[in-house]
Amino acid sequence: MNQPSPVPRNFGFGSEEEMLRDLARQFLDENMPVEKLRGLAAPDPEPIYDDGQLPGWDQQVWNQVIELGWPGLAVPEHLGGSDFSLVGIVGLVEEVGRHALPSPLISTLNASWVLRSAQTKEADPFLQSLASGTPASLAMTGSRGGVEPGEVDVEARSTPAGVCLDGVSFFVQDASKCELFLVFARQGEGLKLCVVPREAAGLRIEQDQIHDVTRDQATLYFEGVEVNSASVVSDSGLATLQRAWPGLLCLVSADLCGTSEWQLQTTVEYAKNRKQFERPIGFFQAVKHPLVDAMIEIDRARSLLYHAASLVDADHPDAELSARMAKSAASDAGAYISDRSVQLHGGIGFTWECDLHIFFKRSLHNQALYGDGVHQRRRLADFLVGPIDR
Amino acid sequence: MGESGLTSEQIAFQKHARGWLEENAPPPPPIRLPLMAIEVMHEAQRDYLQSWQRRCYEAELVGTDVPREYGGWGREGCQRIANQEMSRAGTPFMINIVGLTMAVPTILVHGTESQKKLLIPGALTGEEIWCQGFSEPGAGSDMANQQTSAIRQGEDWLVNGHKVWTSLGHFAKWMILITRTSKEHKYDGLTYFVCPIEGHPGVSVRPLIKITGETGFNEVLFEDVIVPDSLRLDEVGKGWTVAMTTLTYERGAAEGAGGGGQGGDPTQRLIALARESWRDGVRASDDPVTRDALVQQAIVYEGIRMNMRRAKVPALNDHPMRLPLQSKLTGSEASQNAARLGVEIAGVHSTLYKKDPKAPEAGHWPLAYLNSYGGTIAAGTNEIQRNILGERVLGLPKSK
Ligand SMILES: Cc1cc2nc3c(=O)[nH]c(=O)nc-3n(C[C@H](O)[C@H](O)[C@H](O)COP(=O)(O)OP(=O)(O)OC[C@H]3O[C@@H](n4cnc5c(N)ncnc54)[C@H](O)[C@@H]3O)c2cc1C
Numbered sequence: 001m002n003q004p005s006p007v008p009r010n011f012g013f014g015s016e017e018e019m020l021r022d023l024a025r026q027f028l029d030e031n032m033p034v035e036k037l038r039g040l041a042a043p044d045p046e047p048i049y050d051d052g053q054l055p056g057w058d059q060q061v062w063n064q065v066i067e068l069g070w071p072g073l074a075v076p077e078h079l080g081g082s083d084f085s086l087v088g089i090v091g092l093v094e095e096v097g098r099h100a101l102p103s104p105l106i107s108t109l110n111a112s113w114v115l116r117s118a119q120t121k122e123a124d125p126f127l128q129s130l131a132s133g134t135p136a137s138l139a140m141t142g143s144r145g146g147v148e149p150g151e152v153d154v155e156a157r158s159t160p161a162g163v164c165l166d167g168v169s170f171f172v173q174d175a176s177k178c179e180l181f182l183v184f185a186r187q188g189e190g191l192k193l194c195v196v197p198r199e200a201a202g203l204r205i206e207q208d209q210i211h212d213v214t215r216d217q218a219t220l221y222f223e224g225v226e227v228n229s230a231s232v233v234s235d236s237g238l239a240t241l242q243r244a245w246p247g248l249l250c251l252v253s254a255d256l257c258g259t260s261e262w263q264l265q266t267t268v269e270y271a272k273n274r275k276q277f278e279r280p281i282g283f284f285q286a287v288k289h290p291l292v293d294a295m296i297e298i299d300r301a302r303s304l305l306y307h308a309a310s311l312v313d314a315d316h317p318d319a320e321l322s323a324r325m326a327k328s329a330a331s332d333a334g335a336y337i338s339d340r341s342v343q344l345h346g347g348i349g350f351t352w353e354c355d356l357h358i359f360f361k362r363s364l365h366n367q368a369l370y371g372d373g374v375h376q377r378r379r380l381a382d383f384l385v386g387p388i389d390r
Numbered sequence: 391m392g393e394s395g396l397t398s399e400q401i402a403f404q405k406h407a408r409g410w411l412e413e414n415a416p417p418p419p420p421i422r423l424p425l426m427a428i429e430v431m432h433e434a435q436r437d438y439l440q441s442w443q444r445r446c447y448e449a450e451l452v453g454t455d456v457p458r459e460y461g462g463w464g465r466e467g468c469q470r471i472a473n474q475e476m477s478r479a480g481t482p483f484m485i486n487i488v489g490l491t492m493a494v495p496t497i498l499v500h501g502t503e504s505q506k507k508l509l510i511p512g513a514l515t516g517e518e519i520w521c522q523g524f525s526e527p528g529a530g531s532d533m534a535n536q537q538t539s540a541i542r543q544g545e546d547w548l549v550n551g552h553k554v555w556t557s558l559g560h561f562a563k564w565m566i567l568i569t570r571t572s573k574e575h576k577y578d579g580l581t582y583f584v585c586p587i588e589g590h591p592g593v594s595v596r597p598l599i600k601i602t603g604e605t606g607f608n609e610v611l612f613e614d615v616i617v618p619d620s621l622r623l624d625e626v627g628k629g630w631t632v633a634m635t636t637l638t639y640e641r642g643a644a645e646g647a648g649g650g651g652q653g654g655d656p657t658q659r660l661i662a663l664a665r666e667s668w669r670d671g672v673r674a675s676d677d678p679v680t681r682d683a684l685v686q687q688a689i690v691y692e693g694i695r696m697n698m699r700r701a702k703v704p705a706l707n708d709h710p711m712r713l714p715l716q717s718k719l720t721g722s723e724a725s726q727n728a729a730r731l732g733v734e735i736a737g738v739h740s741t742l743y744k745k746d747p748k749a750p751e752a753g754h755w756p757l758a759y760l761n762s763y764g765g766t767i768a769a770g771t772n773e774i775q776r777n778i779l780g781e782r783v784l785g786l787p788k789s790k
Contacts, residue, residue, distance in 0.1 A: 008395055009395030009396065009699060009702065010395050010699075010702070010703045011699070011700070011703065011706075013703055013705055013706055017705070018705040021705075268784045268785070268786065271786060272785065272786060272787065279787065280786075280787050282780070282784075282786035282787050283786070283787045283788070283789060285773070285776070285777070285789055287786075288776065288777065288780040288781075288784075288786050288789065289773070289776045289780065291780060291784060291786070292776045292779045292780045292784065293776075295712070295716075295779065295783070295784065296716055296719070296720060296779075299693075299697060299700075299712065299713060299716065300689075300690070300693035300694075300696075300697065300720075301693075302700070302706070303693055303696035303697045303699070303700040303713075304689070304692060304693050304696050306696070306700060306703075306706060307692075307696045307699070322692075325688075325689045325692055325693075328685075328689055329689055329693060374682065377681075377682050377685040377686065377689075378678070378681075378682070380685045380688070380689075381678075381681035381682065381684065381685050384657070384661065384684065384685060384688055385661055385664065385675050385681050385684055385685070386675070388676045388678075388681075389673070389676050
């Protein structure tokens with residue numbers, strides 16, 4: 001990591017990236033203020049937690065997001081996208097996290113990132129479709145919840161027309177909002193990457209019951225799902241996913257940094273206004289200092305995130321290492337500010353009525369997604385210290 | 391501005407600095423060096439470090455951005471690069487740390503033309519070592535509670551008082567000194583001087599012994615010391631403002647006139663230690679708990695480097711002081727935790743003092759750990775740093 005790198009000192013965050021980020025901030029401030037989010041995603045707990053209803057989201061906002069071209073940010077221009085730098089996309093996703101936007105945007109960006117990493121012609125029509133607003137999600141996780149590429153419980157069998165899928169895929173993000181699934185299926189030693197529409201015969205989607213009210217998640221059951229060869233976008237799914245991995249880690253880290261910053265600022269505001277013992281509670285150092293510590297952790301995560309994204313953009317060999325550092329830092333910062341935000345609000349912070357829980361749960365979900373801090377560090381140790389000698 | 395964000399002058403300078411440092415690595419020191427400039431005890435260390443600073447100055451790595459008329463090299467935005475290159479090369483630190491990172495930048499902001507010409511050149515070459523007389527027995531965190539008095543006598547001032555924790559006082563030619571010139575106002579009653587130390591009548595410097603048993607800082611007593619008015623910086627009663635300039639540079643929130651050398655990322659060194667240390671029958675480098683701790687350290691140091699880079703990208707900073715004001719706090723706690731981890735990894739071997747031949751790495755880690763409290767206490771304790779960040783950046787109500 002001490003080699004001179006071709007990576008720009010400003011991480012490649014130039015005026016276009018700044019404009020995109022500022023536009024996202026403004027758009028989401030207007031279209032997803034926290035009062036609206038609360039009304040949509042967390043009106044009452046019973047329907048969601050007891051009756052299994054899906055939390056609400058705003059289809060209208062998603063249509064505007066499509067018009068703004070955000071689902072195609074990672075798609076090459078000749079396929080209808082804008083081929084934006086990951087650094088720029090990360091800036092936008094931070095804003096998405098800061099507003100805890102419920103939408104299929106993140107899952108679609110993830111899917112486009114993986115399709116792009118397939119580097120095949122077969123991926124092109126689907127990239128085009130995603131760029132034009134077809135929401136999509138990754139189906140890549142096995143029953144054991146393995147957070148690294150390759151652990152899948154879907155089998156692919158060759159047929160004259162393509163492949164046939166049997167098995168189960170777990171923890172599929174925002175499945176209820178998506179029309180296409182990018183399914184990783186095992187065939188022999190290899191992994192195939194197939195695109196399966198939600199209405200495919202033999203595909204059953206069972207919604208998971210989850211804590212986070214700003215997204216949904218499902219288990220996908222495949223029973224003889226036929227996929228024609230045009231929809232088998234890669235025969236080297238593992239390599240595809242490994243190439244995509246640093247970018248996926250950056251995207252989830254960006255969401256985390258965004259929710260964390262909202263939690264920090266909201267708690268700071270509360271500490272300025274809430275009075276006890278005739279003073280705003282932010283006067284007390286037991287309140288003030290942890291907020292500073294949270295800020296420091298968030299800043300560390302953000303700096304590592306922008307660096308990692310710039311290495312991904314530069315196709316730098318250290319991209320994975322940096323992205324794992326960013327995810328470790330972002331997960332830990334998210335855990336810390338979540339903890340302090342509730343504690344420092346006192347009783348009100350413990351209620352459903354207070355917006356904190358919405359961000360707390362989104363953060364908690366993202367901390368686990370693709371591996372938490374401890375997991376990333378376990379992997380990083382193999383890079384930095386070397387594999388364990390048994 | 392090119393792709394890398396550096397001007398062509400900066401790129402050329404970086405090349406020069408890197409090349410020069412590669413070809414001019416200093417000879418091994420005659421006697422073991424301490425970890426930081428503020429711990430230099432022996433004359434042999436001082437002489438060695440002074441001659442290294444002079445060579446770096448002559449190579450334009452010190453005083454790089456200082457105007458030529460004051461003995462500098464008149465560049466722009468190159469000191470930071472020189473410092474980075476010196477850290478990268480792992481060359482010794484600059485002994486005149488107080489001169490370069492506090493006195494020179496303060497004099498450049500607040501000094502008169504003749505003060506700049508008189509004081510800056512000697513600080514840059516390292517010939518004239520500086521110390522900082524801010525802290526007193528009753529004025530530590532509450533720095534404005536200064537009791538050292540300066541009373542006007544014609545063209546001179548008569549100074550009486552007691553400074554403590556004065557690093558490098560035993561080698562110093564000059565001191566940046568805060569005094570009380572009025573008892574009526576706590577903050578507006580302060581005046582800032584530069585004061586001659588070595589051999590100056592009425593000044594006595596007495597060593598204080600640190601937690602490690604070594605000397606390193608001092609107390610400095612002033613008994614009817616005469617300081618000419620020409621050595622006053624800025625106006626009478628403006629001492630607090632001038633001191634704030636000094637602190638901005640001291641805490642690393644702005645670039646001074648030189649620094650560089652060592653104090654870098656200890657991760658590789660800790661990993662090497664872990665490979666040679668044993669834990670319950672396996673190498674510490676194979677112990678998952680130790681591995682996690684090592685990687686946490688690596689992430690913190692990488693985060694500090696990337697914070698420095700992000701701080702230079704205005705679009706990625708909602709508040710301009712949010713990252714700069716963190717640097718003293720994060721840097722000193724990172725070193726402390728790293729040293730503590732070294733102690734843990736070395737295990738029972740870390741009981742050995744540096745003089746014991748069995749001590750791993752000549753007793754580096756436990757000494758570094760003990761010394762690390764210098765970093766978390768000096769230059770405004772980390773509790774005070776947290777107050778400042780909470781108040782100035784987050785806008786929380788003042789604690790005092
Ligand atoms: C190695 C070393 C080198 C130094 N070199 C120099 C030097 O060259 N020149 C110089 O002038 N000084 C120097 N100092 C002095 C240093 O600046 C002071 O020690 C420091 O500012 C703290 O002051 P104090 O020691 O009086 O502690 P105190 O101010 O008495 O603090 C004691 C404890 O109380 C805490 N505390 C105090 N006020 C608050 C508050 N408002 N909120 C929360 N916590 C608080 C502190 O954080 C600390 O933990 C040096 C110190 C060290 C350790």
